[in-house]
Amino acid sequence: MRRRWLGWIAALAALASSVAAIVFAYAPLRDYHESHYSNHSNYQHPTGNGFAALISAIEVHHDLLLVFETFALVAFTGTLWWSTRRLWQETSTHARHMGDTVEISRAQVRAYVSISGCGLNFIEAGAGIASPIVSFTAVNNGQSPARNFIWNVTLEYVYLGMRRRRQLTDRWETNIGSDIPAGSTTSIQSAYIPDMTTRQLENDCSETTLVVIVKIDFFYRDVFNEVWRDNAFFSGLMTKEVDINQWSARISPTPRPSDWPETTSGQQQTT
Numbered sequence: 001m002r003r004r005w006l007g008w009i010a011a012l013a014a015l016a017s018s019v020a021a022i023v024f025a026y027a028p029l030r031d032y033h034e035s036h037y038s039n040h041s042n043y044q045h046p047t048g049n050g051f052a053a054l055i056s057a058i059e060v061h062h063d064l065l066l067v068f069e070t071f072a073l074v075a076f077t078g079t080l081w082w083s084t085r086r087l088w089q090e091t092s093t094h095a096r097h098m099g100d101t102v103e104i105s106r107a108q109v110r111a112y113v114s115i116s117g118c119g120l121n122f123i124e125a126g127a128g129i130a131s132p133i134v135s136f137t138a139v140n141n142g143q144s145p146a147r148n149f150i151w152n153v154t155l156e157y158v159y160l161g162m163r164r165r166r167q168l169t170d171r172w173e174t175n176i177g178s179d180i181p182a183g184s185t186t187s188i189q190s191a192y193i194p195d196m197t198t199r200q201l202e203n204d205c206s207e208t209t210l211v212v213i214v215k216i217d218f219f220y221r222d223v224f225n226e227v228w229r230d231n232a233f234f235s236g237l238m239t240k241e242v243d244i245n246q247w248s249a250r251i252s253p254t255p256r257p258s259d260w261p262e263t264t265s266g267q268q269q270t271t
Contacts, residue, residue: 008215057147070198110224110226111140113141113180113228116185117136120132121248122248131192132192135199136185136188136189137187137188148177150173150175150177151172151217153215154168155214157191157201158211164196164201170195174248208240208242211238212237213234218231233253
């Protein structure tokens with residue numbers, strides 16, 4: 001419908017332009033008309049020449065024709081503006097759709113890393129002292145490699161309303177990580193957590209059963225050089241077998257405890 005109206009308006013504008021061209025092209029006929037007719041206020045049809053009659057009629061209604069031409073040009077210009085605006089809107093919409101398509105394509109092929117398992121063991125160091133070792137594996141469920149996978153471990157003992165929390169290092173983000181191929185699982189990653197020995201724990205309390213929480217922070221880059229951050233929590237009970245003076249723990253995935261601060265996860269803005 002819009003194209004039909006545009007065609008009609010274009011035709012009208014072309015007709016008005018043609019009439020104007022004729023008027024200007026045959027302007028000398030005006031002098032002829034004025035020199036051969038003494039009564040300039042009355043219109044007389046020249047005889048014997050139809051084309052001259054047409055020109056004479058145009059001369060008489062010259063101002064009215066200019067009005068029609070102006071309206072036609074205004075209508076054509078308005079329609080042209082509307083079409084240009086619609087084209088701009090459709091182009092913008094198409095650009096947004098293209099951007100969404102690119103984001104969806106990236107999401108389909110990028111790396112997705114998660115912690116697939118975690119355990120807590122105690123390694124005897126002699127004299128009844130055991131040090132905690134956190135071990136875990138990470139898996140990349142994406143369709144492209146995860147680059148520079150870097151991680152850190154935080155361990156917490158909870159007993160008698162008290163907490164003892166330590167992390168592996170506070171400068172872990174400057175380490176050099178490893179790559180995880182698409183669809184692959186890392187080898188077992190292990191970390192000795194300092195200042196968390198069983199001797200230190202026993203000096204603080206006499207409990208033989210307590211809650212233990214493990215947090216694993218990590219980040220990596222995808223093939224589009226975007227940085228992704230995430231973390232995983234594990235918790236369970238830690239018990240001491242008094243007969244053999246040995247600690248053990250069983251932990252499983254858990255949501256973030258409410259008393260742990262929320263940390264950034266997801267895509268990180270790169271600079």
